[in-house]
Amino acid sequence: MAGVSFEAVTKRYGDVEAVRELSLEIADREFVVLVGPSGSGKTTALRMLAGLEAISEGVVRIGEREVNRVSPRDRDIAMVFQDYALYPQMTVRDNLAFGLRRRKTPKADIESRVDRAAEALELGALLDRRPRELSGGQQQRVALGRALVRDPQVFLMDEPLSNLDAKLRVQTRGEIKRLQKEVGTTTVYVTHDQVEAMTMGDRIAVMNDGRLEQAGTPEELYERPANRFVAGFIGSPGMSFAEVSAEDGGLRGRGFRMPAPPTPGAAGGGELVLGIRPEHVRPWRDDAGLAGPIEGTVAYVEALGRETFLGVDVEGGDRFIVCVEGRAGEQPGDRFRFGVATEGVRLFEREGGAAVRQAEPAR
């Protein structure tokens, strides 16, 4: 096993910079998720690590070794592709054994490794089938197995769950995480799905427009986003934002006013953006210790069963997402009063969107 490091890595296609000065340390045995919207450079970063794309600038290391000019097959990595890339003319057994045979692994060793992987992934009964005779989920497991048997230094996964249906995706998510913990192989996992990132990664690296916006544990990213992009990208439903001005120890928005969070430096004056997650925006109750009340009109109702999210437009045009436990009786168009738990308030600069202060995590 080995760690991975990107040192100021840049990838250019002509004039376009797909990845800009990416610096990221991934520890041995760590599961790191690269997440970001499409075109953010996450897959390009992964492909540079795999050796499938040349590096324009910077250094990529696997363990201590610089691999910029090392061919993919000599990097000792295994990759799971989005479309699985199984060899269609080979049986599952041959698919699993292919990489080992190419590396001249002794026959008995190949057999035992294939059997072990097949057992771990419940592929035993499918070993003599060809990929086209398998369901999507089974093909996905074969792709995982092909990486697993190789016992490489690093696993690379490029959106491996995106072709599965929602239920199977959740199930496989857990499976991958469990397998990774079992074998302890350093893993770099690319996805655009922030739920996948939050549930799977030991650490998450959020990318946007070729840049690394923030890397940290899921909790850090959720509680202390480094900027407005990360704040908006992580969490579902996303954070609500409203432009505010700091004045007299309070925050004034276009259609509301509230006391500033009780941290020094927060309201040093100036134009800011307030960010607040739905769970910190609740229906108004006098005794709940919330800042408010703020009044607005319900724009939409999303009932998920255990909780309901209301989109509420306040005067001035800002929209807050309110979390209501259980079912809510409101209908679009109703007037609605809510309050804000100030410990959940995050503030960002209006220009550039950097976080103004890192509040303590809300409990």
Add this chain to the structure above:
Amino acid sequence: MTVRREQYFTYLLLGVFSLIALVPIVGIIFTALQQQGSLSSFGQPDGLHFGNFADAWREGNFADYLRSSAIVVVAVVAFSTVFSIMAGYAFGMMRFRGSSVLFYVLLLGLMVPLEAFIVPLYYDLRDLNLTDTYWALIWPQVGVSTAFGTFWMRAFFSSVPRSLVEAARLDGSSSWHTLWRVVLPLGRPAVLTMVVLIFMWTWNEFLLALVMVSDEGLRTAPLGLAFFQGRNTTDFALLAAGAVIVATPVVLVYVFLQRHFIRGMLTGAVKG
């Protein structure tokens, strides 16, 4: 009702086209089976004279011609298939500097007709002492067929998911191994279609054989047929029998491989 009418119309149209294609072929076969010396193709048959084929075979010396054709065709198909697969893989799968310029240069081989360069080619081959040998028939046709074959195989390789090749690379496979063991097995229809097409074109090639060889023993079947026709200007039955003999191998190859041929023609046209 309209649907049914459309159906009838479709059948009618296809029927007419099939008829247009079939009439000459049936005419030749009919003529070949008539009594030697008779004059009309579809006129009063007086029995089927299969002996015509044996006579034509003997008199026309077709055993030699067909052997020459077979030697040339096998060599051309073998060389151009291997070259086309390798060049097509390079153009379709690998990124290298100048690939598009090189590809257009290669396409020239498809665009320029043999007639345009056969005279200088003759002098070149004569200087190399290759005229009147099989090589004079094989190499030029390998060149022309490889131009087409590369174009054809590149289209196939471009349609193969890139991730498959990348997976093989990560699994430790060399480009050579990836081509022959991972990608090519998927391209059987494309390769077989190419083989049929090159086989047909090489088999039917006339001008090159006419210019490059004068030795009777090196003449290919179409050339032999032409000389045979020159000698038998009156006996249509024998002429037709000779034509059927020369055409049969191509028909057999096509019938044998037609399932793959049709699938190969559709490769890339329909999403698999």
